[in-house]
Structure formats: structure tokens, C-alpha cells
Amino acid sequence: xxxxxxxxxxxxxxxxxxxxxxxxxxxxxxxxxxxxxxxxxxxxxxxxxxxxxxxxxxxxxxxxxxxxxxxxxxxxxxxxxxxxxxxxxxxxxxxxxxxxxxxxxxxxxxxxxxxxxxxxxxxxxxxxxxxxxxxxxxxxxxxxxxxxxxxxxxxxxxxxxxxxxxxxxxxxxxxxxxxxxxxxxxxxxxxxxxxxxxxxxxxxxxxxxxxxxxxxxxxxxxxxxxxxxxxxxxxxxxxxxxxxxxxxxxxxxxxx
Amino acid sequence: xxxxxxxxxxxxxxxxxxxxxxxxxxxxxxxxxxxxxxxxxxxxxxxxxxxxxxxxxxxxxxxxxxxxxxxxxxxxxxxxxxxxxxxxxxxxxxxxxxxxxxxxxxxxxxxxxxxxxxxxxxxxxxxxxxxxxxxxxxxxxxxxxxxxxxxxxxxxxxxxxxxxxxxxxxxxxxxxxxxxxxxxxxxxxxxxxxxxxxxxxxxxxxxxxxxxxxxxxxxxxxxxxxxxxxxxxxxxxxxxxxxxxxxxxxxxxxxx
Amino acid sequence: xxxxxxxxxxxxxxxxxxxxxxxxxxxxxxxxxxxxxxxxxxxxxxxxxxxxxxxxxxxxxxxxxxxxxxxxxxxxxxxxxxxxxxxxxxxxxxxxxxxxxxxxxxxxxxxxxxxxxxxxxxxxxxxxxxxxxxxxxxxxxxxxxxxxxxxxxxxxxxxxxxxxxxxxxxxxxxxxxxxxxxxxxxxxxxxxxxxxxxxxxxxxxxxxxxxxxxxxxxxxxxxxxxxxxxxxxxxxxxxxxxxxxxxxxxxxxxxx
Numbered sequence: 001x002x003x004x005x006x007x008x009x010x011x012x013x014x015x016x017x018x019x020x021x022x023x024x025x026x027x028x029x030x031x032x033x034x035x036x037x038x039x040x041x042x043x044x045x046x047x048x049x050x051x052x053x054x055x056x057x058x059x060x061x062x063x064x065x066x067x068x069x070x071x072x073x074x075x076x077x078x079x080x081x082x083x084x085x086x087x088x089x090x091x092x093x094x095x096x097x098x099x100x101x102x103x104x105x106x107x108x109x110x111x112x113x114x115x116x117x118x119x120x121x122x123x124x125x126x127x128x129x130x131x132x133x134x135x136x137x138x139x140x141x142x143x144x145x146x147x148x149x150x151x152x153x154x155x156x157x158x159x160x161x162x163x164x165x166x167x168x169x170x171x172x173x174x175x176x177x178x179x180x181x182x183x184x185x186x187x188x189x190x191x192x193x194x195x196x197x198x199x200x201x202x203x204x205x206x207x208x209x210x211x212x213x214x215x216x217x218x219x220x221x222x223x224x225x226x227x228x229x230x231x232x233x234x235x236x237x238x239x240x241x242x243x244x245x246x247x248x249x250x251x252x253x254x255x256x
Numbered sequence: 257x258x259x260x261x262x263x264x265x266x267x268x269x270x271x272x273x274x275x276x277x278x279x280x281x282x283x284x285x286x287x288x289x290x291x292x293x294x295x296x297x298x299x300x301x302x303x304x305x306x307x308x309x310x311x312x313x314x315x316x317x318x319x320x321x322x323x324x325x326x327x328x329x330x331x332x333x334x335x336x337x338x339x340x341x342x343x344x345x346x347x348x349x350x351x352x353x354x355x356x357x358x359x360x361x362x363x364x365x366x367x368x369x370x371x372x373x374x375x376x377x378x379x380x381x382x383x384x385x386x387x388x389x390x391x392x393x394x395x396x397x398x399x400x401x402x403x404x405x406x407x408x409x410x411x412x413x414x415x416x417x418x419x420x421x422x423x424x425x426x427x428x429x430x431x432x433x434x435x436x437x438x439x440x441x442x443x444x445x446x447x448x449x450x451x452x453x454x455x456x457x458x459x460x461x462x463x464x465x466x467x468x469x470x471x472x473x474x475x476x477x478x479x480x481x482x483x484x485x486x487x488x489x490x491x492x493x494x495x496x497x498x499x500x501x502x503x504x505x506x507x508x509x510x511x512x
Numbered sequence: 513x514x515x516x517x518x519x520x521x522x523x524x525x526x527x528x529x530x531x532x533x534x535x536x537x538x539x540x541x542x543x544x545x546x547x548x549x550x551x552x553x554x555x556x557x558x559x560x561x562x563x564x565x566x567x568x569x570x571x572x573x574x575x576x577x578x579x580x581x582x583x584x585x586x587x588x589x590x591x592x593x594x595x596x597x598x599x600x601x602x603x604x605x606x607x608x609x610x611x612x613x614x615x616x617x618x619x620x621x622x623x624x625x626x627x628x629x630x631x632x633x634x635x636x637x638x639x640x641x642x643x644x645x646x647x648x649x650x651x652x653x654x655x656x657x658x659x660x661x662x663x664x665x666x667x668x669x670x671x672x673x674x675x676x677x678x679x680x681x682x683x684x685x686x687x688x689x690x691x692x693x694x695x696x697x698x699x700x701x702x703x704x705x706x707x708x709x710x711x712x713x714x715x716x717x718x719x720x721x722x723x724x725x726x727x728x729x730x731x732x733x734x735x736x737x738x739x740x741x742x743x744x745x746x747x748x749x750x751x752x753x754x755x756x757x758x759x760x761x762x763x764x765x766x767x768x
Contacts, residue, residue, distance in 0.1 A: 099674070120670075120671070120674060121671065121675075135455055135459050135460075135463060136454055136455065138456055138458065138459045139459070140459070140462060140463055140466055142466065145466070145467065145470050146470055149470055149471065150666045150667065151666070151667045152667070153409055153432070153665055154406045154407070154467070154471050155406065155407045155408070155432050156432060157467075158376075158467050159376070159377065159435065161463060161467075162355070162376060162452075162455075162460070162463055163377075163448070163451065163452065164451060164452075164454075164455070165451055176665070176667055176668060179671065192675070195675065195676060195677055196674075196675065196676075198648055198676075198764075198765035199647055199648065199674075199676070200650055200764075202650065203647050203650045203651070203652070204647075204674070206652060206740075206744070207647060207652055207673060207674055210652055210654065210657070210740055211657065211666070211669075211670050211673075213733070213736055214657050214658055214661055214733060214736075214737075215661065215666050215728075216471075216472060216728060221469070221470065224469055224470075225470075228462075228466055232462070252454075252456075253454035391711055391715050391716075391719060392710055392711065394712055394714065394715045395715070396715070396718060396719055396722055398722065401722070401723065401726050402726055405726055405727065409665055409688070410662045410663070410723075410727050411662065411663045411664070411688050412688060413723075414632075414723050415632070415633065415691065417719060417723075418611070418632060418708075418711075418716070418719055419633075419704070419707065419708065420707060420708075420710075420711070421707055472727075472728060477725070477726065480725055480726075481726075484718075484722055488718070508710075508712075509710035
């Protein structure tokens with residue numbers, strides 16, 4: 001079954017999911033969220049798949065929610081549903097019986113940082129760049145924050161969000177947002193497979209469930225995240241910021 | 257309105273608060289706490305102030321509570337009130353709609369480390385030095401700890417407190433207690449303003465409130481901190497340690 | 513009183529506990545757990561002991577639970593009791609009125625990593641190596657995890673457990689699992705004593721109790737850990753993995 005927003009490649013024991021929306025900067029729309037959930041359903045049932053690689057293309061990993069779609073949404077329900085579906089995607093990645101590896105070659109912003117944070121391992125090429133620029137638009141990376149704090153600690157997550165500044169791969173490595181920088185990420189992945197291929201799926205499942213009990217991310221925290229992003233994205237001022245950008249390429253901080 | 261313990265300077269979009277108690281090593285007394293709360297009241301109501309810079313002078317950022325004042329306090333109520341006012345200061349810094357930057361050039365000890373930990377960003381000159389030496393006196397940096405753990409993680413905060421050893425700026429950077437070391441901190445701040453000046457105050461406020469919900473510092477934890485420091489500082493043995501030092505410059509670990 | 517699994521050496525203000533089971537790779541059996549609790553009882557009552565050094569010998573610090581003993585256990589009760597005794601050991605180390613230093617020269621795996629994580633300070637020689645290989649056996653370092661997350665943060669603890677890969681001393685330092693790498697750990701310890709010897713035992717006790725209130729490790733989390741390791745170690749598949757290894761040196765991932 002082909003997906004309109006993803007490409008799927010199989011190699012022995014390695015499945016690669018490529019986000020295929022380069023015309024929209026690999027941003028996240030409702031269809032991509034649905035396709036990601038479906039591809040996870042499919043791959044989690046495939047015993048040959050040991051490592052699940054998530055990647056972008058054309059110098060873009062993922063740039064977060066699709067502003068064009070947000071600008072066109074006419075009901076608050078659509079925003080809340082997308083937030084809930086995205087939050088659920090991050091949770092299931094963090095609880096999956098597959099080992100999920102973010103393979104980053106290029107731009108990672110907003111919700112894309114969430115996909116990295118919820119992965120088990122992240123490898124980035126030297127040309128990669130990371131940023132959370134939501135605050136410039138009056139938004140927050142609300143669903144990303146719990147998983148980002150879990151991965152890099154409170155203060156780096158906080159400053160990345162408040163500063164809106166881009167992070168280099170070296171900074172991302174320093175904060176442990178990525179595990180390794182490499183010009184040959186496939187080689188890194190092949191090396192990992194040698195060890196990780198020995199793990200039984202049952203213990204991967206047990207391990208992830210266990211670590212969730214040993215940390216502070218809760219269902220309630222995720223509900224708080226969904227409520228907060230929905231509140232912000234339906235705020236008239238924020239909506240205006242997004243529409244001005246989508247329709248006229250005007251930034252909120254540009255002189256009027 | 258002038259403050260007896262602070263100086264206030266205005267530049268376009270940048271307000272600088274300078275702790276002005278160099279005769280007491282920029283230590284924190286009841287008056288400084290009151291003045292810091294008042295200056296925050298004033299600056300938070302000032303729409304032109306985008307960055308709030310907190311600094312010391314004369315090679316001292318801040319050296320924590322004023323032992324001379326503590327030695328002279330005759331009622332436990334004064335100690336409890338100061339602890340509560342200091343704890344409230346750290347909380348409001350962490351929730352302020354202004355971006356607060358600690359600009360450090362020199363010595364930072366005890367409660368001064370708390371001011372750094374509760375700031376949004378910290379830049380330090382190479383001659384800066386950090387330490388929590390409370391334990392040598394039979395005390396704990398009780399109000400500092402929640403914000404220090406939040407900023408640098410459990411173990412570094414724990415070891416800094418237990419070891420009482422000084423940290424170099426390089427170590428402080430390694431632990432992310434400071435974000436940057438620079439011989440020209442004003443240049444670092446000017447650079448930050450280019451990006452941070454674009455943020456609407458409303459989203460800064462929302463962001464800080466949101467991150468508080470995503471972390472473990474609670475009102476109850478702050479009450480535990482206030483109770484613990486009050487208990488310790490009113491302990492006869494600790495009080496004797498402080499009085500011996502204030503009156504005779506004798507350290508608790510000196511041979512008697 | 514001599515211990516069958518430990519050696520005890522006294523120097524002024526420094527007590528050294530050496531794990532003495534090199535014939536079993538310094539692994540942890542029921543007797544070692546009992547002896548460690550007894551030696552802690554003894555040293556905590558000794559006012560001359562300021563620093564308590566925990567070390568291994570012969571290039572092995574500690575390699576976690578003794579699989580030979582586990583393979584021979586015939587009742588689930590023995591496993592549960594050992595898990596509870598080990599968990600209680602880590603907790604009391606983290607709450608002890610003595611400063612506990614892990615002095616590492618060589619191999620540290622599984623439960624041995626827990627001893628390091630629960631220590632106040634860890635120094636390692638360059639030939640040291642760290643790993644959590646439990647998952648390869650269908651197990652988890654369940655009792656280690658709460659103290660490892662506390663020490664090195666969620667993601668490094670998570671990845672160390674999931675990857676099962678060895679960590680070099682440099683990586684361990686980068687993650688703050690060890691505080692220092694040195695070819696002369698005794699010199700590091702002597703230097704620490706100069707400062708730490710000034711601390712009153714009462715404040716060490718207060719400090720550790722206070723930090724426990726400022727972090728997420730709870731009694732309930734420890735009970736979850738004990739239940740999880742007991743569940744796994746009594747699972748027939750895991751028990752078979754262990755018995756195949758003990759009896760025939762067959763690894764779970766070897767071709768049959």
C-alpha cells in the first residue's frame with residue numbers, strides 16, 4: 001500500500017521511512033500524521049524490521065506543522081485533533097517495540113525536533129541544523145517539550161524554545177539531542193545493527209515501558225500539551241500571524 | 257525612585273540592574289530582597305524593557321545571604337521571611353514576562369548561584385568563579401537547589417553542594433550553568449537582543465508558565481526549601497558558626 | 513570481623529571497601545549484599561571514617577548479579593529478596609552520612625553501574641569500561657535505572673540500557689557518570705579529603721535527605737524496580753538464557 005506523504009524502503013532488518021513532502025518543506029499535515037501512524041502499524045507487525053529509520057530528503061528532515069494547512073483550517077476541532085494525533089505519535093515512538101533512528105541530513109525545525117527527541121537514537125550529517133522558532137509566531141512547541149526535556153534536560157530545552165536560535169550539529173551533540181555526527185549515517189546505522197539486532201523485541205518493549213515509569217512524562221502532561229497548542233493555534237492573533245505569512249509572506253516581526 | 261541596594265540603568269530595550277552592596281560583598285540582605293522585588297515590579301510594567309540584565313560590580317556578582325545580618329537577627333521570623341522572599345524572587349524571575357540575563361564578572365556564591373540558575377541566560381567573563389559553600393557552615397543552599405537542579409541536572413547540583421568546591425567558568429559552561437563565556441558580555445547581550453527583541457511579551461509569559469508545568473519544581477517543593485533553610489539557620493550550632501565568623505573571623509573548621 | 517566477600521582497609525579518615533570475589537568476576541551474590549550492608553552499618557558508626565571508598569580489584573570493579581547463583585536459585589523468593597536488598601543498598605548509599613567514592617579501575621557492568629551511580633563521586637582510571645548488557649539476556653538493570661537517570665539524565669541512561677554498548681571512561685565523563693579520569697585515583701581522593709574532611713557528618717546527612725526530596729526517585733519507584741527485575745529474572749525464557757550461559761557458555765544470540 002503506497003502512502004502519499006511517505007516513501008518506504010526495505011533492506012534486510014532495516015526499514016526506512018522517508019518523509020515525502022518536499023514541496024511543503026517536509027512539514028507535517030493531517031495526512032502525514034495519518035500515514036506515519038499507519039506505517040508504524042505496518043512495521044510493528046513486521047518481524048524482519050529491527051531498525052526503523054526515519055529520514056527526510058533534499059536537505060530537509062522535517063519542518064513541523066504545515067502553516068498552509070493551519071491557515072486554511074476553519075474549525076478548532078481540526079487543530080485539536082492534529083495536536084492529539086501528533087502527541088500520540090511521539091508517545092508511540094517512545095514506546096515502540098522497534099528501535100527508531102532519526103537520520104538527519106539538513107533542516108529540522110519545530111515538530112521535526114519532536115520526532116528526533118522521541119527517537120531512540122539520532123545521527124546527523126554536518127550540514128544539519130536544528131531550531132524551535134515557534135515563539136516568534138506566538139506559538140510554543142508544546143507537544144515537543146516533554147520529549148525534548150526528557151532527551152536534553154530542562155535548561156537546554158527551555159533555552160532552545162525561548163531563544164528560537166538555530167543549533168548546529170555540534171551544539172545538538174553537546175546537548176545529546178543527537179548521538180552522533182557523521183558524513184556517512186548509513187555506516188553508523190549498520191554498525192548499530194550489529195549490536196541492536198541481537199535484542200529480542202519483547203525486551204525492547206519492556207524496556208521502553210519501564211523507562212516511562214521512571215520519568216516524569218505522564219498522560220496528564222501530554223493532555224496539557226495538547227490543550228496548550230490548541231489554545232495558541234486558535235488564538236486570533238496567532239492565526240493572523242500565520243495567515244499573514246501564508247498569504248503575503250509577512251513575518252510577525254516585520255515593520256507594518 | 258532610587259534604591260539603596262541597587263543601581264538601575266536604561267538603554268534602549270535593555271535595563272540593567274546592578275547589585276550595589278560591594279561593602280558587604282554584594283550579599284543579600286532584607287533590603288536587597290525588597291529592592292529586587294520592587295525593581296521587578298517596575299520593569300515588568302515597562303514595555304520598552306525587553307532584556308533585564310542582572311549584574312554585580314567590582315569583581316563580585318553576588319555572595320548569597322548577608323551573614324552579618326543573619327548573626328544579628330533575634331527572631332526566627334526574620335529568617336523565615338527572608339527565605340520566603342528569596343524563594344519568591346527566584347520563582348518570579350523564572351515566570352517573568354521579561355527575559356532575564358545574568359551578566360557575571362567575578363565571584364558568585366550561595367544565593368548568588370540561585371540568581372544565575374533562575375535567569376533565562378547567563379554569560380560570564382573568564383575571571384568568574386562559582387561555588388556553593390553553605391555545607392561548610394552546616395547550611396544548605398535550600399532555595400537554590402530546585403532551580404539549580406532544573407538548570408544543570410541532579411548530579412552536578414548535588415556534587416556542587418556537597419563538595420563545596422569552586423567551579424571555573426569552563427566547568428560552569430560544561431554543566432550549562434552559564435550559556436557562554438565572553439570577555440565582552442555586552443556584545444553577547446546585544447547579539448541576543450537582535451533575536452529575542454522579536455518576541456512578544458505575551459508568548460514569553462506563556463512559555464515560562466508552560467515550562468513550569470513540564471518540570472518538577474512545585475509550590476510544595478518551594479515550601480520544603482523555605483522550611484529547611486529556616487530550620488538550619490536557626491539551629492544553635494549553625495548560628496554559632498555564623499556568629500563566630502562575623503565577630504571573630506573564625507571558620508567552623510579552624511582548630512579551636 | 514572479617515567478611516568473606518570484602519576486604520576492609522583503614523587509613524586515617526579514609527576507609528576502603530574492596531569487593532573480593534574475583535573468582536566470580538566481582539559479581540554480586542546474596543553474601544556480598546549482606547556483607548556490604550554490614551560493612552556500611554560498621555563504618556557509619558565509625559566517627560573517624562570520613563570518606564568511604566568502594567573499589568574492585570584485578571581490573572574488575574563489579575559485574576552485577578552473579579548468574580551462577582541466579583541459575584541455581586530454586587525459589588522466586590530468593591530473587592525478589594536479592595532485588596530488594598540491592599535496591600535498599602543503593603538507597604542507603606545515597607542517604608549515608610559518609611561520603612562514598614567509587615574508585616574504578618577496570619570493568620563495570622550491570623549492577624556495578626548502580627554502585628557507581630549511587631556513589632557521591634566516581635573516579636576512574638583510563639582502562640575502565642562501563643556497560644549495561646542486561647537487555648541482551650532479556651533483562652533490565654531495573655534497580656540501577658532510577659539512580660542512573662538521577663546521575664546522568666534520562667536519555668544517556670536510556671541509550672546505555674537499550675544499546676547495551678560499552679562506554680569508555682571519556683564517554684562516562686562526558687555524561688557525568690564519573691567525575692574524573694585519573695591514572696592516580698588515590699591522589700584525587702586525597703585532594704578531595706582536604707575539602708570534604710571539613711564537613712560535619714550532620715550536614716552530609718541533612719544534605720542527602722534534602723536532595724532526595726528535590727528529585728523524582730521515590731519509594732514507590734523503587735518498589736516498581738524490585739517488582740520488574742523479579743518478574744524478568746523468574747521468566748522461564750530469561751531463566752533459560754541464564755542457564756544456557758552458566759552451563760554451556762551459550763549466549764542468547766548465538767545460532768542454535
